Structure formats: C-alpha cells, structure tokens
Amino acid sequence: MGxxxxxxxxxxxxxxxxxxxxxxxxxxxGIDIWPAARSVFDTAASKYGYQIEWIEVLAGEKAYNETGxxxxxxxxxxxxxxxxxxxxxxxxxxxxxxxxxxxxxxQALDLYVCLxxxxxxxxxxxxxxxxxxxxxxxxxxxxEDIYAGLEVxxxxxxxxxxxxxxxDTFGWEIRSDSGIGIKPVSKFRSQRLQRAALxxxxxxxxxxxxxxxxxxxxxxxxxxxxxxxxEVVREEFADVAIAWHDxxxxxxxxxxxxxxxxxxxxxQVLTRPADFxxxxxxxxxxxxxxxxLAAQVGGIGIAPGANINYSTGRGVFEAIHGTAPKYxxxxxxxPSSLILSGALMFDYLGWTEAANAINKAIEASINDGIVTxxxxxLTAANVTKVKCSEFAAAVASRI
Numbered sequence: 361m362g363x364x365x366x367x368x369x370x371x372x373x374x375x376x377x378x379x380x381x382x383x384x385x386x387x388x389x390g391i392d393i394w395p396a397a398r399s400v401f402d403t404a405a406s407k408y409g410y411q412i413e414w415i416e417v418l419a420g421e422k423a424y425n426e427t428g429x430x431x432x433x434x435x436x437x438x439x440x441x442x443x444x445x446x447x448x449x450x451x452x453x454x455x456x457x458x459x460x461x462x463x464x465x466x467q468a469l470d471l472y473v474c475l476x477x478x479x480x481x482x483x484x485x486x487x488x489x490x491x492x493x494x495x496x497x498x499x500x501x502x503x504e505d506i507y508a509g510l511e512v513x514x515x516x517x518x519x520x521x522x523x524x525x526x527x528d529t530f531g532w533e534i535r536s537d538s539g540i541g542i543k544p545v546s547k548f549r550s551q552r553l554q555r556a557a558l559x560x561x562x563x564x565x566x567x568x569x570x571x572x573x574x575x576x577x578x579x580x581x582x583x584x585x586x587x588x589x590x591e592v593v594r595e596e597f598a599d600v601a602i603a604w605h606d607x608x609x610x611x612x613x614x615x616x617x618x619x620x621x622x623x624x625x626x627x628q629v630l631t632r633p634a635d636f637x638x639x640x641x642x643x644x645x646x647x648x649x650x651x652x653l654a655a656q657v658g659g660i661g662i663a664p665g666a667n668i669n670y671s672t673g674r675g676v677f678e679a680i681h682g683t684a685p686k687y688x689x690x691x692x693x694x695p696s697s698l699i700l701s702g703a704l705m706f707d708y709l710g711w712t713e714a715a716n717a718i719n720k721a722i723e724a725s726i727n728d729g730i731v732t733x734x735x736x737x738l739t740a741a742n743v744t745k746v747k748c749s750e751f752a753a754a755v756a757s758r759i
Contacts, residue, residue: 361378361380362378362379362380362381362411362412362413362415363376363378363379363380364376364379364380364441364442364443365442365443365444365673365709366443367443367672367673371670371671371673373443373444373708373709373710375709375710375711377409377410377411378410378411378412379410379412379442379444380413380415381414381415381442381444381446381705382417382435382438382439382442382445383398383414383415383416383417383446383447384416384420384435384445384446384448385422385448386420386447386448386449386679386683387420387422387448387449387683388449388451388682388683388684388687388688389448389449389683389687390422390448390449390688392687392688392690392691392692392693392695392748393448393679393693393695393697393748394448394698396695396698396748397695397698397752398414399749399752399753399756400699400718400755400756400759401702401706401718403756403759404703404706404714404715404717404718404756404759405711405714407714407717407759408714408717410711410714415438415442417432417438417439417445418432418434419431419435419447419450419461419465420451420461420683421450421451423435430452431461431464436465436468439465439469439676440469440674443672443673443674443675444673444674444677444708444709445675445677446676446677446678446698446702447465447676447677447678447679448678448679449678449681449682449683449684450683451683451685462678463507463509465667466502466667466676467502467503469667469674469676470503470669470672470674471502471503471667471669471674471675471676472501472502472503472552472556472668472669473500473501473553473556473666473668473670474498474499474500474501474502474646474650474665474666474667475497475499475500475665475666475668476497476498476646476650476663476664476665477496477497477498477664477704478494478495478496478497478498478653478654478656479494479495479657480492480495480656480658481658481662481722481723481727482723482726482727483727483728484657484658484662484726484735485658485735485739486656486657486658487655491656491657491658493633493634494629494633494653494656494657495637496629496633496636496637496638496639496653497560497564497566497638497639498639498640498641498646498649498650499553499560499638499639499640499641500641500642500645500646500647500649500650501549501550501640501641501643501646502643503549503643504544504545504546504549504643505543505642505643505644506541506542506543506644507643507644508542508543508544510541510542510544511540511542512539512540514537514538514539515536515537519538519540522540523538523540526540543578543581545581545582545584545585545642547584547588550584550588550589551589551591551592552671554571554588554589554640555592556668556670557569557638557639557640558593558596558600558601558615558617560638561601561615561637561638562600562601562615566637566638567611567616567637568616568617568618568635568636568637569601569615569616569618569637569639569640570620570636570637570638570639571585571589571590571617571618571620571640571641572619572620572621572622572639572641572645572649573585573586573619573645574621574622574645575587575621576621581642582622582645585641585642589617589640590603590617590619593617594606597615600614600615601614601615602615602616602617603617604616604619622641622648622649625639625649626648626649629653629656630652630656633656650663650680654680658735659734660680660681660697661693661694661734662735663700664680664700664701665677665678665679665680665701665704666678666704666705666708675708677705677708678698678701679697679698679701680697680701681697691747691749692732692733692747693732693733693734694731694732694733694734694735694748695732695748695751695752696722696751699718699722699752699755700718700719700722703715703716703718703719703722706718717759718755718759720758721755722755724758725751725754725755725758728754729741729743730743730744730746730750730751730754731743731744731745731751732745732746732747732748732751
C-alpha cells in the first residue's frame with residue numbers, strides 16, 4: 361500500500377518512499393503514452409529505492425463515457441487529498457460546457473504556477489542554429505488574466521447590458537456588436553507567482569529573472585504586474601536579487617531582475633536566448649512564449665509541464681500537447697512530453713537522482729538515433745524509427 365504525501369506548515373513536502381499518486385491516463389493518444397511513460401517512471405523509481413502506488417482518476421472523454429461527467433468531483437478530491445498527480449492530454453467537450461478541462465483543474469485546485477522548463481536535448485532536430493542556448497524556465501500565471509473566462513457573447517442581452525454599463529459609468533464607446541472580456545490581474549496573484557519565480561531562481565542558482573508584460577499598452581494590468589514584481593524584489597529579496605534600474609545592469613553577484621515587453625521578448629528569445637534564464641509572466645503571454653520556446657527545442661511533443669501551488673504543495677504534472685485522436689491506439693506518437701513531465705514531478709518530490717536519470721536517458725536514446733516518427737521525419741541523419749512503447753523501452757534501458 362502506498363503512503364500519503366503531506367506538507368509541513370513551512371511548505372516542506374514530506375514524501376514517503378512509496379507514495380500514492382493519482383494519474384489521468386488521458387484521451388486519444390493517452391492510451392499509448394501513459395503506459396509507455398509509466399514504465400519509465402517505475403524503472404527510475406525502483407532504481408533509486410522508491411515505489412509508486414498509482415491510482416487512476418478520470419477526466420475527459422473516458423470520464424464522460426464511464427460516469428456521465430467530464431470532470432468527476434472524485435478526481436479533484438483525489439488531487440486535493442494526495443497533493444501530487446500527473447495527467448495525459450484530455451479532451452474538452454465541443455459546443456458548450458467547459459471552456460477547457462485543463463483550465464478548470466488549474467482553477468479548482470488554485471494551481472497558480474504553470475511551470476515549463478525549456479531545454480534542448482542533444483540530437484533533437486530544431487529549426488534554430490544554436491538550440492543549445494535555450495535553457496529557460498517559464499513561470500506562467502495560471503488563474504486569471506483573460507483565461508479567467510469572464511466574457512459575454514456579442515449581440516446578447518448580457519453584452520448589451522455590459523456595454524451600456526461601461527458607457528454610462530466610464531464614457532467608453534464600444535460597438536453594439538462587440539463581445540466583451542474582462543482581464544483581471546491582481547496584486548496578490550501576480551506577486552505569489554513572482555515570488556515563486558524568484559525562489560526558484562535562488563534554489564536553482566539562476567542568474568536572471570525577467571518580468572514579461574505588455575505594460576506599455578495595458579498599464580493597469582500588465583503594467584501593474586511589472587511594478588508589483590519589482591516591489592517583491594525590493595521588499596522580500598533585496599539580499600539575493602536586484603532590479604536592473606537599481607544597479608545599472610551590474611547585479612554585484614545577485615540575481616538580476618529586469619522586464620521586457622512581450623512582443624520584444626518573443627523576438628529576443630529567438631535572437632538572444634542566452635540572455636534569458638527565468639521568465640515570469642501573465643497567463644496569455646505565458647501561453648505564447650512557452651510554446652514559442654518549445655518550438656526552438658523540438659516542439660511541444662518533447663516539452664514538460666506542471667501546475668503547482670507552492671503554498672498547499674499541490675501539483676498536477678502534464679503532457680502539454682493535445683489528444684491527437686487520429687493516432688490513438690497506433691503505438692506511434694512520442695511519449696517524451698509526458699515522460700519529461702514525470703521527471704519534473706520526481707524533481708518536485710525531491711527524487712533528484714531519479715529525475716536526472718530520466719532526462720539523461722531521454723537524451724541518450726535520441727542521441728543514439730532511436731526516435732519516434734515525429735523526430736525521424738525531421739532528422740536528416742540515419743535514425744531508427746520506433747514505436748511509442750519501443751522508445752519508452754529504450755529510455756528505460758538507459759536509466
């Protein structure tokens with residue numbers, strides 16, 4: 361029997377050697393990539409003296425077919441109870457209901473950090489000349505901004521009422537056929553994300569932190585995000601970090617904190633990726649920039665993701681790609697995103713050696729020319745194209 365992961369009052373996770381961890385298999389290709397990834401997890405855990413008690417919970421199409429609910433309450437309860445879990449890609453119903461099951465899970469559990477480390481593995485095909493310069497960790501705020509879902513549809517009584525309210529209260533002229541969306545960006549939620557990014561930089565010996573924003577245009581939301589970030593630096597991290605404009609670019613051995621306008625940042629992560637280390641940004645910007653960085657290092661099929669609340673200890677780790685239903689059951693697709701997300705989960709649990717072993721085994725397999733079809737078609741060199749399960753077996757054998 362597995363044991364519970366718990367959290368101390370100071371935020372320290374207490375992880376037994378045999379934790380119980382809930383998982384969502386995922387829809388579509390989930391039936392292929394989950395068993396492949398699990399075999400790698402179990403191999404790495406066993407090598408370093410751990411054993412995971414896996415319990416399946418449901419979400420998406422599989423949940424709907426078995427329970428009539430796209431996201432059963434039991435699933436959220438399990439993630440709340442066991443603190444740490446992992447999921448494959450899940451489908452969201454089309455034509456109504458949930459906007460995104462992923463967003464619902466993040467908001468319901470208040471998983472305010474979307475953590476995406478982007479790094480290139482030797483041998484992975486990339487459109488960039490120097491993909492090895494990318495070693496960037498993105499902290500994307502997960503719970504507000506336009507992803508809060510505060511919208512009214514155009515040409516409805518709700519939009520009419522909203523337009524009239526805005527016109528009467530603020531004098532704003534808005535076309536009557538407009539949809540309206542609200543973009544909340546709060547000081548509390550911005551600063552807890554920024555605080556997490558700074559703590560990460562301290563703990564992982566990172567040298568730079570960037571606040572990425574569009575504050576030149578959206579001054580009271582994105583601009584406020586920028587200003588609140590510098591406030592955290594000065595009031596809570598002055599001993600280890602310093603703002604660019606407080607030191608003229610000379611960090612004096614501290615973490616250098618600066619900001620970049622989102623559109624310029626998207627250019628600079630292409631042209632000068634080595635200038636970036638840790639990025640903290642709002643929800644929509646984070647969506648764009650993490651996928652742009654993933655493209656530089658091989659695509660979202662080989663990029664990990666995590667959703668974390670450092671205060672409660674809860675974390676749901678996830679493959680960041682879609683369900684690709686046309687490939688379901690073909691044992692074809694690349695399981696690397698889910699495998700690497702599991703390595704990220706192991707690191708979060710404090711199983712650093714096991715996490716590093718998985719990462720190194722992924723790179724060794726690819727560098728030996730053992731790849732799934734997606735990488736094989738992009739690689740000019742001679743490679744061995746293998747199935748999803750065969751790739752996982754290759755990775756496991758190199759742990």
